[in-house]
Amino acid sequence: MASAIRAQKTSWADDVDDHDLVDQNKIEDYVDENGIRTTIEYAINEDGKKVKIVRKTRKVLQKSVVEHAVAERQKWAKFGKERGNKPGPDRATTTVGEEVMLKLSAGNKLSEPEPSPEENVKARLAKAGAGKVVCRVCKGEHFTAKCPYKDKLAGLESSVLDEDGGAASDAAPAAPGPAATSTTGKYVPPSMRAGASRAGESMRGGMSREDLPTLRVTNISEDTQESDLRELFGMFGKVARVYVGRDRETGAGKGFAFVSFEDRANAERALEKVNGKGYDNLILSVQWSQPRPGQ
Amino acid sequence: MRPILLQGHERSLTQIKFNAEGDLLFSCSKDYVINVWYTHNGERLGTYEGHNGSVWTVDVDSDSKYLISGSADNTMKLWSVSTGKCLYTWELPTAVKRVAFNEDGDQVACITEQRMGFQSAIRVFKLDKEDGTKQSEEPLHMFNPIGSKATVCAFTLTPNIIITGHESGKVALFNVKTGEEVDSNERAHGDVVTDMQLSKDWSYCITSSKDKSARIHDTKKLMVVKTFTTETPLNSAALAPNRPYVLLGGGQEAMSVTTTSLRQGKFETRFWHKVFEEEVGRVKGHFGPINTIAVHPAGTCYASGGEDGFVRVHHFDDSYFKARPYGEMEIID
Numbered sequence: 001m002a003s004a005i006r007a008q009k010t011s012w013a014d015d016v017d018d019h020d021l022v023d024q025n026k027i028e029d030y031v032d033e034n035g036i037r038t039t040i041e042y043a044i045n046e047d048g049k050k051v052k053i054v055r056k057t058r059k060v061l062q063k064s065v066v067e068h069a070v071a072e073r074q075k076w077a078k079f080g081k082e083r084g085n086k087p088g089p090d091r092a093t094t095t096v097g098e099e100v101m102l103k104l105s106a107g108n109k110l111s112e113p114e115p116s117p118e119e120n121v122k123a124r125l126a127k128a129g130a131g132k133v134v135c136r137v138c139k140g141e142h143f144t145a146k147c148p149y150k151d152k153l154a155g156l157e158s159s160v161l162d163e164d165g166g167a168a169s170d171a172a173p174a175a176p177g178p179a180a181t182s183t184t185g186k187y188v189p190p191s192m193r194a195g196a197s198r199a200g201e202s203m204r205g206g207m208s209r210e211d212l213p214t215l216r217v218t219n220i221s222e223d224t225q226e227s228d229l230r231e232l233f234g235m236f237g238k239v240a241r242v243y244v245g246r247d248r249e250t251g252a253g254k255g256f257a258f259v260s261f262e263d264r265a266n267a268e269r270a271l272e273k274v275n276g277k278g279y280d281n282l283i284l285s286v287q288w289s290q291p292r293p294g295q
Numbered sequence: 296m297r298p299i300l301l302q303g304h305e306r307s308l309t310q311i312k313f314n315a316e317g318d319l320l321f322s323c324s325k326d327y328v329i330n331v332w333y334t335h336n337g338e339r340l341g342t343y344e345g346h347n348g349s350v351w352t353v354d355v356d357s358d359s360k361y362l363i364s365g366s367a368d369n370t371m372k373l374w375s376v377s378t379g380k381c382l383y384t385w386e387l388p389t390a391v392k393r394v395a396f397n398e399d400g401d402q403v404a405c406i407t408e409q410r411m412g413f414q415s416a417i418r419v420f421k422l423d424k425e426d427g428t429k430q431s432e433e434p435l436h437m438f439n440p441i442g443s444k445a446t447v448c449a450f451t452l453t454p455n456i457i458i459t460g461h462e463s464g465k466v467a468l469f470n471v472k473t474g475e476e477v478d479s480n481e482r483a484h485g486d487v488v489t490d491m492q493l494s495k496d497w498s499y500c501i502t503s504s505k506d507k508s509a510r511i512h513d514t515k516k517l518m519v520v521k522t523f524t525t526e527t528p529l530n531s532a533a534l535a536p537n538r539p540y541v542l543l544g545g546g547q548e549a550m551s552v553t554t555t556s557l558r559q560g561k562f563e564t565r566f567w568h569k570v571f572e573e574e575v576g577r578v579k580g581h582f583g584p585i586n587t588i589a590v591h592p593a594g595t596c597y598a599s600g601g602e603d604g605f606v607r608v609h610h611f612d613d614s615y616f617k618a619r620p621y622g623e624m625e626i627i628d
Contacts, residue, residue, distance in 0.1 A: 069359065070318040074333070079379035080342030081328075087338070094337040097298040097580065097607060104540075104566065104576045104618035 035059070137277060144278075191265050212240050212260040213267035214289035220244075221280040222253040232279070233259050237266025258289055296615075298580060299337035301606035303330040308600030310352050310587045314359040317591040319376070320598055321362060322606050323350035329364055331376070334596065337608055343374045345381045352393045356400030361427060363403050365391025371405055371420075373427055382427035385420065388413045395457075397450040398497070400424065402435070404457050404471070406445050415444030417459070419471045438474025440467070447491040449500060451514045458514055460488030460502050466512055480517045483510060490531040490587070501541055503532035509543050511569070523572055527561040531587045536594035538616070539569040544599055546584025564588060564599050568621065575620050580607050 028040040041053040078085050122133050122141070134140070137147040217229065226242045233239050240262045245254040261267035275286040304324035311322045313334065320332045329343040329350055348368030355362050355376065362374040367390040373383040390408040397404070401422050409415035418434035443463035451458050455472050464484030468477040485506035493500045499520060503509045509532040511521040523532075529545035546562045562584055566576040583602030590597040596610040 066318070067316055070316050073318060073359065073377075076340060076377050078339075078341050080344055082339050082341045089336050089338040093301060093303050093339050094332075095300045095302070097300045099297050100578050100580055100609070102296065102566070102576050102578050102609075102612070102615060104615065104620050106568075106571075106573065106575060106620040 189264055189268070191263060212262065213264040214241075214258050214260040215267055215271055216256065216258055216287050216289040217274070218256045218285045218287075219282050220253065220255055220257055220284065221282055222255065224253055224257070224280065226257075229257055229259055232274070233261070233270050236261070236270040236273070238262045296609050296612045298607040298609045301330070301332055301337055301339070301608065302604070303332070303339055303342070303606070304328065304604045306349075307583070307602040307604055308586050308606060309350060311589045311598055311600045311606060312353055312355055313589050313591055313598075314355045314376075315357045315592060316359070317593055317595070319355075319359060320589070320606070320608065321353050321355055322600055323353045323364060324600075324604065325349035327366075329353055329362070329374075331362075331379075332606075332608075334591065334598075334608060341379045343372075343379050343381070345372060345384075346370070348390070351391060354394050354396050354403075356396045357398065358400060361400065361422070361424075363394045363396065365394045365405060367391075371403075373422070373430065375427060383430040385430075385432065387418075388416075393445075393447050395449050398452075402450070404448050404450060406448055406459075409444045414439040417445055417448065417457070417469065417471070419457075436471040436474070438469070438471070440469065440474075440476070446488050447502070449491055449493050450497075452497050453515070458491070458500060458512075458517075460484075460491050460504075462487045464488060464504060464506060466502060466517055468514075468517060478517050480512070480519070483512065483517070483519065484508065486528075489529060492533050492589075494534050495536050495592070501532045501534050503529035503543065503545070505529070507545075509541065509567075511541070521569065521572055523567045525565065525574075530585060531599075533588045533590045533597070534569070535566075535590050535597070536592060538594055540566045540575065541569050542566055542588050542590060542597060542599075544585030544588045546581075546602070562601065564597075571621060578609065581605065 031037045036056055036058045039055045045051050135142050135147045136144040138149050226244055229242045230239055241260040244257040271286050274284055277284050304326050306325035308324045313320055318334055320334050323329045327346045331340045346366040348366045350364055350366045352365045359376050362376050365371045369387050371385040371391045372381050374381055387407050389410045391405055392408050393406040395404045403420045405418050407416050416439050419436040421435045423429050443461040445459040445461050447460040448457050457469050459467050464486050465481050466483035467479035470477050484504035487505050488502050490503045491500055499511055499513050501511050505528040507525050507528055509523040509529055510519050527545045529543055531544045533542045543565045562581045563577040563579050565574055568575050581601035581603055585599050585601050587600045598608045600606045
């Protein structure tokens with residue numbers, strides 16, 4: 001540091017400052033009556049600021065009683081690669097490591113879960129303020145590439161099945177579940193309200209095609225067939241009709257389709273789940289179908 | 296506690312050993328050199344140079360006068376502990392994998408590798424303790440253990456009986472005079488036995504194995520007294536004198552180290568309760584699998600040598616001696 005400063009100076013008059021600098025680096029060193037040695041140093045830190053470093057050390061002579069043979073061995077001359085070296089540990093071969101903890105406690109350590117590399121990455125992302133990792137397919141807390149359902153959108157299947165199971169068990173008895181939902185203040189479609197049952201659904205059987213709850217699915221791939229969409233949306237409930245928009249000449253898909261459900265609730269669930277999901281490398285967009293202005 | 300790092304080796308450690316008083320620590324590695332260190336401050340006292348191959352094993356006699364070492368250069372050497380001079384060299388047909396002194400330090404058992412048409416053999420040499428340079432070239436006894444080759448051995452309290460650990464996981468007792476297998480436990484381990492260390496009074500021993508477990512055996516009847524099952528292959532197991540713990544070290548194979556994280560590698564020294572067979576603590580530090588562990592004969596410190604070439608000497612804190620993880624009770628050794 002000092003040499004760097006000196007290099008910048010051009011005038012002989014500045015030499016005086018140099019002496020000051022040397023003075024600053026002078027070390028004060030004294031031993032007080034308690035045997036505590038104090039060393040005061042002045043140095044310039046990385047920011048160019050002068051700092052005072054005070055070190056207090058006390059030497060304590062530790063005595064230990066050892067066996068005669070051990071004491072004899074302490075006096076042995078060094079040999080081999082250490083031949084002629086002065087007594088005391090050599091920094092080249094002996095260093096003191098970082099503090100390690102040994103906590104002895106009962107209980108099986110095997111049961112401790114170990115974070116996987118993926119979890120480590122997630123933790124780091126969270127720490128960096130990137131938020132939580134959310135899967136685009138199933139909204140789970142893992143990477144989309146790691147999603148177990150990424151091939152088949154099976155994530156939908158399981159969540160749908162879960163909900164179905166719940167609904168079925170709720171509907172059978174006095175249905176405390178739906179009653180609870182009505183108190184939340186959120187809009188509940190009539191078919192989902194308390195007292196509504198599956199029997200009511202069949203009453204809509206006579207409705208015309210236009211009255212069926214229909215979803216407009218866009219951004220599907222060209223070669224998507226009716227059967228594919230039936231399979232995909234069939235998870236949510238009975239699909240009444242599927243129409244895939246096609247080019248009249250070539251028969252290739254135009255990238256949109258209409259899916260009509262028999263039950264509005266199922267359609268709503270499908271809309272919620274499938275909208276924004278990947279399918280055939282494309283991200284589906286699902287909206288309610290708007291009736292044409294002319295009709 | 297703050298470990299002392301000993302950087303005297305350029306390659307992975309193969310065995311470390313304390314002398315009888317525990318003031319000296321011997322370490323040998325694949326880099327042909329044997330080092331000796333003062334335990335209390337980690338100062339290197341000297342090196343023993345002369346081997347031309349990986350040094351697989353060392354042992355020191357109870358007077359800390361002689362050191363014996365076995366190497367991959369097909370020799371076994373006798374050294375003067377205090378001067379580092381090689382006193383005698385035995386030429387053997389294959390690499391020496393394990394050496395062990397008997398209690399009086401006048402006999403040495405040695406295991407040679409099975410290679411180049413030679414069978415694995417166990418030899419017992421008689422030592423002339425007065426003049427180290429005058430030794431008989433021929434072994435006192437020699438025999439080839441039938442079946443699986445031996446990997447580790449130790450003398451027992453019964454004269455002429457040695458205990459061996461084998462590649463198949465077998466632990467056996469051999470009469471060195473006749474070469475006869477006196478007793479054996481074929482199912483002691485499911486894989487190669489990697490280490491064997493005797494208790495203070497030699498009445499029992501601990502073995503570690505690649506089958507991820509360590510076991511305490513009675514050295515007379517070969518009865519398995521305790522089993523410690525971990526989740527990683529073990530390279531070494533040691534008994535802590537005066538405290539009811541065993542120290543286990545291992546980690547996955549060296550070849551797969553670079554492809555796994557430090558955490559998964561499980562390169563810690565594990566402390567297990569000797570009686571309750573449960574893990575009670577871990578000490579981190581090594582960057583690779585632990586190849587060898589040794590505990591000070593007084594139980595005040597332990598050292599571990601790793602595949603990373605470091606030896607770490609840990610002097611236990613007061614908390615180690617005061618800790619009673621299973622409540623107030625004294626376990627008599």
